Amino acid sequence: MSVERLEEVRETEEAGVAAAGDAVESQVAAAGLTYYPIAPGVRLNVRSGPATSYPIVKVLPEGTRVPIFCQTPGTSVSGPYGTTNVWDNIADSQFVSDAYVRTGSDGYIAPRCD
Secondary structure, three states: OOHHHHHHHHHHHHHOOOOHHHHHHHHHHHHOOOEEEEOOOOOEEEEOOOOOOOOEEEEEOOOOEEEOOEEEEEEEEEEOOEEEEEEEEEEOOEEEEHHHEOOOOOOOOOOEOO
8 A cells, every 4th residue: 555545544534434355454544553663773664666676766764654555475574573475565665674674473463565
Protein backbone atom coordinates (compact mmCIF):
# COMPACT_ATOMS: atom_id res chain seq x y z
CA MET A 1 0.00 0.00 0.00
CA SER A 2 1.37 3.37 -0.89
CA VAL A 3 0.92 6.65 0.94
CA GLU A 4 -1.41 7.75 -1.83
CA ARG A 5 -3.49 4.58 -1.33
CA LEU A 6 -3.90 5.34 2.38
CA GLU A 7 -5.11 8.85 1.53
CA GLU A 8 -7.66 7.34 -0.88
CA VAL A 9 -8.96 5.10 1.91
CA ARG A 10 -9.35 8.08 4.25
CA GLU A 11 -11.22 10.05 1.58
CA THR A 12 -13.49 7.06 0.93
CA GLU A 13 -14.26 6.73 4.65
CA GLU A 14 -15.02 10.44 4.96
CA ALA A 15 -17.43 10.19 2.07
CA GLY A 16 -19.12 7.24 3.78
CA VAL A 17 -18.44 4.92 0.86
CA ALA A 18 -16.03 2.15 1.90
CA ALA A 19 -15.49 -0.59 -0.65
CA ALA A 20 -15.20 -4.19 0.59
CA GLY A 21 -11.72 -4.51 -0.92
CA ASP A 22 -10.52 -1.64 1.27
CA ALA A 23 -11.29 -3.43 4.57
CA VAL A 24 -7.66 -3.82 5.68
CA GLU A 25 -6.72 -0.30 4.63
CA SER A 26 -9.78 1.06 6.44
CA GLN A 27 -8.73 -0.66 9.66
CA VAL A 28 -5.22 0.82 9.38
CA ALA A 29 -6.57 4.31 8.74
CA ALA A 30 -9.14 4.04 11.54
CA ALA A 31 -6.64 2.74 14.07
CA GLY A 32 -4.05 5.40 13.27
CA LEU A 33 -0.52 4.82 12.10
CA THR A 34 2.06 3.11 14.32
CA TYR A 35 5.69 4.17 14.02
CA TYR A 36 8.46 1.68 14.77
CA PRO A 37 12.00 2.59 15.85
CA ILE A 38 15.00 1.63 13.75
CA ALA A 39 17.89 -0.02 15.59
CA PRO A 40 19.87 2.26 17.91
CA GLY A 41 23.03 3.73 16.42
CA VAL A 42 22.00 2.84 12.86
CA ARG A 43 21.77 5.09 9.83
CA LEU A 44 19.42 3.01 7.67
CA ASN A 45 19.47 2.79 3.87
CA VAL A 46 16.05 3.20 2.27
CA ARG A 47 15.81 1.43 -1.09
CA SER A 48 13.42 1.75 -4.01
CA GLY A 49 12.50 -1.94 -3.77
CA PRO A 50 12.69 -4.92 -1.40
CA ALA A 51 16.27 -6.01 -2.06
CA THR A 52 19.82 -4.80 -1.57
CA SER A 53 20.18 -4.63 -5.35
CA TYR A 54 17.71 -1.72 -5.54
CA PRO A 55 19.14 1.81 -5.48
CA ILE A 56 19.34 3.70 -2.19
CA VAL A 57 16.86 6.59 -2.31
CA LYS A 58 17.78 8.11 1.07
CA VAL A 59 19.40 7.33 4.41
CA LEU A 60 17.45 7.58 7.66
CA PRO A 61 19.33 9.17 10.56
CA GLU A 62 19.79 7.52 13.94
CA GLY A 63 16.70 7.61 16.14
CA THR A 64 14.20 7.60 13.27
CA ARG A 65 10.82 5.93 13.67
CA VAL A 66 9.04 4.60 10.57
CA PRO A 67 5.48 3.64 9.65
CA ILE A 68 4.96 0.27 8.00
CA PHE A 69 2.21 0.37 5.37
CA CYS A 70 2.80 -3.15 4.12
CA GLN A 71 5.50 -5.83 4.02
CA THR A 72 6.88 -8.03 1.28
CA PRO A 73 9.51 -10.75 0.87
CA GLY A 74 12.84 -9.81 -0.70
CA THR A 75 16.58 -10.23 -0.20
CA SER A 76 17.53 -11.88 3.09
CA VAL A 77 19.38 -9.43 5.36
CA SER A 78 21.05 -9.86 8.77
CA GLY A 79 20.77 -7.00 11.23
CA PRO A 80 20.33 -6.17 14.91
CA TYR A 81 16.92 -7.85 14.98
CA GLY A 82 17.93 -11.09 13.27
CA THR A 83 18.07 -12.40 9.73
CA THR A 84 14.97 -11.95 7.62
CA ASN A 85 13.73 -11.62 4.07
CA VAL A 86 10.87 -9.34 5.19
CA TRP A 87 11.02 -5.77 3.84
CA ASP A 88 8.91 -2.92 5.19
CA ASN A 89 7.25 -0.40 2.87
CA ILE A 90 7.62 2.93 4.71
CA ALA A 91 6.46 5.24 1.89
CA ASP A 92 5.67 5.04 -1.81
CA SER A 93 8.53 3.03 -3.42
CA GLN A 94 10.59 3.15 -0.20
CA PHE A 95 11.64 -0.06 1.57
CA VAL A 96 13.84 -0.97 4.54
CA SER A 97 14.85 -4.39 5.78
CA ASP A 98 12.80 -5.52 8.76
CA ALA A 99 16.08 -6.74 10.33
CA TYR A 100 16.69 -3.08 11.30
CA VAL A 101 13.20 -2.18 12.55
CA ARG A 102 12.01 -3.09 16.05
CA THR A 103 8.51 -4.43 15.42
CA GLY A 104 8.46 -6.92 18.30
CA SER A 105 7.98 -9.81 15.87
CA ASP A 106 10.10 -12.02 13.64
CA GLY A 107 7.27 -12.28 11.13
CA TYR A 108 4.81 -10.09 9.29
CA ILE A 109 3.03 -7.42 11.36
CA ALA A 110 1.37 -5.60 8.44
CA PRO A 111 -0.52 -6.66 5.33
CA ARG A 112 1.51 -7.99 2.40
CA CYS A 113 2.21 -5.44 -0.31
CA ASP A 114 0.32 -5.93 -3.58
